[in-house]
Amino acid sequence: MTVKKDIEIAQETPMEPIADVAAKVGIPADCLEPYGKYKAKLSFDYLKQLQDRPDGKLILVTAINPTKAGEGKSTTTVGLGDALNLRGQKTMMALREPSLGPVFGLKGGATGGGYAQVVPMEDINLHFTGDMHAITTTNNLVCAALDNSIYQGNPLHIDPENVTFKRCMDMNDRTLRNITIGQGAKVNGVERKDGFNITVASEIMAALCLADDLMDLKERFANMLVAYTYDGDPVYVRDLGIQGAMAMVMKDAILPNIVQTLEHNPVLIHGGPFANIAHGCNSVIATRACLKLADYTVTEAGFGADLGAEKFLDIKCRLAGLHPNAVVIVATIRALKQHGGVAFEDLKEENVDAMLAGCGNLAKHIDTIQQFGLPYVIAINQFATDTEKEIAALENWCKENGHPMSLSQVWAKGGEGALDLADQVMALCDQENHYAPLYDVNEPIEQKIETIASKVYGADGVDFTDEAKAQIETFNQMGWDKLPICMAKTQMSLTDNGKIMGRPQGFRITVRELRPSLGAGFIVALTGKVLTMPGLPKHPSALDMDIDENGKIVGLF
Amino acid sequence: MTVKKDIEIAQETPMEPIADVAAKVGIPADCLEPYGKYKAKLSFDYLKQLQDRPDGKLILVTAINPTKAGEGKSTTTVGLGDALNLRGQKTMMALREPSLGPVFGLKGGATGGGYAQVVPMEDINLHFTGDMHAITTTNNLVCAALDNSIYQGNPLHIDPENVTFKRCMDMNDRTLRNITIGQGAKVNGVERKDGFNITVASEIMAALCLADDLMDLKERFANMLVAYTYDGDPVYVRDLGIQGAMAMVMKDAILPNIVQTLEHNPVLIHGGPFANIAHGCNSVIATRACLKLADYTVTEAGFGADLGAEKFLDIKCRLAGLHPNAVVIVATIRALKQHGGVAFEDLKEENVDAMLAGCGNLAKHIDTIQQFGLPYVIAINQFATDTEKEIAALENWCKENGHPMSLSQVWAKGGEGALDLADQVMALCDQENHYAPLYDVNEPIEQKIETIASKVYGADGVDFTDEAKAQIETFNQMGWDKLPICMAKTQMSLTDNGKIMGRPQGFRITVRELRPSLGAGFIVALTGKVLTMPGLPKHPSALDMDIDENGKIVGLF
Secondary structure, eight states: OOOOOHHHHHHTSOOOOHHHHHHTTTOOGGGEEEBSSSOEEEOHHHHHHHTTSOOOEEEEEEESSOOTTOOOHHHHHHHHHHHHHHTTOOEEEEEOOOOSGGGGTTOOOSSEETTEEEESHHHHHTTTTSHHHHHHHHHHHHHHHHHHHHHTTOTTOEEEEEEOOOEEESSOOGGGSSEEESOSSGGGOOOEEEOEEEGGGSHHHHHHHHOSSHHHHHHHHHTOEEEEETTSOEEEHHHHTOHHHHHHHTTTTTSOEEEEETTOOEEEEOOOOOSSSSOOBOOHHHHHHHHHHOSEEEEEBSSSIIIIIHHIIIIIHHHHTOOOOEEEEEEOHHHHHHHTTOOGGGTTSOOHHHHHHHHHHHHHHHHHHHHTTOOEEEEEEOOTTOOHHHHHHHHHHHHHHTOOEEEEOHHHHGGGGGHHHHHHHHHHHHSOOOOOOSSOTTSOHHHHHHHHIIIIIOOSEEEEOHHHHHHHHHHHHHTOOSSOEEEEOOSSOSSSSTTOOSOOOSOEEEEOEEEEETTTTEEEEEOSOOOSSOOOOSSOGGGGOEEOTTOOEESOO | OOOOOHHHHHHTSOOOOHHHHHHTTTOOGGGEEEBSSSOEEEOHHHHHHHTTSOOOEEEEEEESSOOTTOOOHHHHHHHHHHHHHHTTOOEEEEEOOOOSGGGGTTOOOSSEETTEEEESHHHHHTTTTSHHHHHHHHHHHHHHHHHHHHHTTOTTOEEEEEEOOOEEESSOOGGGSSEEESOSSGGGOOOEEEOEEEGGGSHHHHHHHHOSSHHHHHHHHHTOEEEEETTSOEEEHHHHTOHHHHHHHTTTTTSOEEEEETTOOEEEEOOOOOSSSSOOBOOHHHHHHHHHHOSEEEEEBSSSIIIIIHHIIIIIHHHHTOOOOEEEEEEOHHHHHHHTTOOGGGTTSOOHHHHHHHHHHHHHHHHHHHHTTOOEEEEEEOOTTOOHHHHHHHHHHHHHTTOOEEEEOHHHHGGGGGHHHHHHHHHHHHSOOOOOOSSOTTSOHHHHHHHHIIIIIOOSEEEEOHHHHHHHHHHHHHTOOSSOEEEEOOSSOSSSSTTOOSOOOSOEEEEOEEEEETTTTEEEEEOSOOOSSOOOOSSOGGGGOEEOTTOOEESOO
């Protein structure tokens, strides 16, 4: 049997007009700003109208530490949302916007897979409604204005060797990581070292995703740190005076995008910050809109529970005043085997013992969710290569340890494949819970980081480099210390070493560097090296992509 | 009396739904891809349906050598189109898309002015429907793929010191003109010199504007020269193998955008290549669609007749098989005074003698249009500072020299201000004409350039630098010589020195360098320095821009 490609399944499923999809949750057609027939933004005025409505239930989909192929969080989110709709519950999904750059590399789509997809997947994975481009432009306007200020007499006394805000591009382009700009004749500006991040790593993206509205976003822009003066004083966007122009550029990008699942249920896709250098969740604006419009909102957070869920619960929910009702922890038998010591190439082969050995990783993420005071269910995202023995052993492990679980077949069956999961999730949402963030933002920076490392990663402690210590001292003096922490750590492991699988114990975390994201509203703590500009592989996916004379795309996933 | 700003006039004029505007030229609502309520793209299928219809009449709006404030070509194009509609003629306008980057500098809007504007002007001048962003992405995909190929073992033997295709960004950012990329550790790619152009200077833009359709565009992409090997052999996009992915990225950007004038007449805005390094005209696809849909199409070409009109007539019309019917030459009394020796700061003061002395510049452009075999009318774009004496003297000059003219008041009155111009244009369109390009593409490169220099600029001859001579030799060997020439020259003067006003005589043109734009399908001949990445001024417009809590924009023009 040939397995159909995601794009083939998507292309053979007719879509409904987006106004019909939006009508399912009561959105009037004239409150949509259409982008073609199958995509729209919710209008500026309509978002304001929603504000006083009560909130529905909020379900977070997270995962164990993934293999490099991912665990299927988006797929599970979409399938669970479709299943809740099949159960007659008015349900929406809130997802992150895919980055265009990695599409040309080797990344899969970011719109789910199989029969649990969001469509039109080609558009969503390409330019969508232009939000990424608006973010790129806003980011690079800051840089152009900053370098222009240096060039035009440097009235702010910016030290060209101490500029912290980088340019960005939505492209996997390793040669832009470290560059020198302003070379040649004097009219070409002042020479200095610089670099590009990929757009999803821009602080503009993180700020968009945590903003309440356009005025709040403008304020966040104004607060962004861009450089230091020769005297070491901070220079903010407000000193450049371009926060108004930046907000203007973002006027459409701030509106959430509505699309549909293959089963024609409404999904908001809006914002997609990196889950390491930033917090990895879709926009607060989109999540809030879903909560106002639907009885159930299913959302996801990037990577495993150690990164995405921790930040969702410690940063996003705290800052936005959201109260989640249940958590779904996605695991695959493949990833559990990897945590039990099996190499990526051998994951297709049955190995019950390795799988059971790898369950420690799952157990740690369960422990984390419990510490946040939230009820959970494990969703086993079933693959064709999973054997009956493996599934039975995993079911048994869950039963013995008292963990609720459900076998999810959404890739193969869509919403029908997650009806049991949906039933369990609804039951969890009826429970009272005692969600609270893990730390108080008023605690010292070191203490906040140590709390995350010990409670979420299971580390014995945290080592701070001398550079990090000096930065913490500076942040304290500047008054930047009362912010939540955004940990930048490998997603592959609970430790800061991506090669250590399972549930490691007796290890320490090293914090190398701290960065103030004052517009986003958090402090980034970097452990290990975090790449904020990917590269293309030897055979980029772009080589296999094409479009024919009828506009049909091939080779995109 | 306070003069209203363009943005104020635009914001106080209610727009009609774009489907109603499109219906005026018979476009069915389901053949539109809406982008909000007031912008749309013509659908892929609808464009194909139009192909067999007969063509309407084609009117080109060009100008004398402008002041740095421009002569009002877009304003005249819009006003003339509105006037023809007032006369009961089914008329569309085909305009260029504005570049976003210069908006943050000091440039005025590119959507006309006063009561002759295209709306929604904020959107058109900002992201519009994302075409510029798609072009930026397509351009930078080439660069990422190229540098990745060098990094991944360099199978094409690309010489990193001989890469001809630059990155681009839609931003005025002088510090990106000359940069070094790929610095630091080996994993950051291979170090080499590079630079960014502004997006409108990208060959992707030029190719889009000359393409027949998506398959032709893909072919043009494949043919683009990107680098040379260590042996000096050309490397094309087709060697990188990414033309399919590039066409995919451009699938929406290739569709023309429909918007409306303040008088609710339909306008296609599509593509906007630089008028120096490229040919400065909107897309062939948009012009053809207008010709199929309307009885009259009014279009414009960048800068004066020495640049925009020459390229429109020698490049665009030749390659696309278009036959124009009439030419409007826009002049302002202000610019004529400048050509008569008045400084820019003093142009508000009456000076009949200087104006008459400056009429030589107008006379040369008339001569050029006559050499192309086309009937013309002069449109005097009236300013509040023009005096009665000046206007009378100019009318008299036209009468004495037998030049048809019309006083255009479209800025103040919209279409009503160009009814006489419209009547004269209709009469010209009823004349038979003998349009032909000025040279044969099969002539040697030097001869083609000499023809343009002598016939269009009035030069005595052309000097080629040694570098240019060597390049011509190479182009001949490569078989790249049978293409039209795209002159890159200052727009301020008929010569290659921007300070020489009026109608200079006894001068020569120097061609410094030639560049093969093999995807666009022309050879660029550079005279003097051509800046392909602007910078921001000391007080960028961005500082004055803002948006309020209701989404209303201020300070954008």
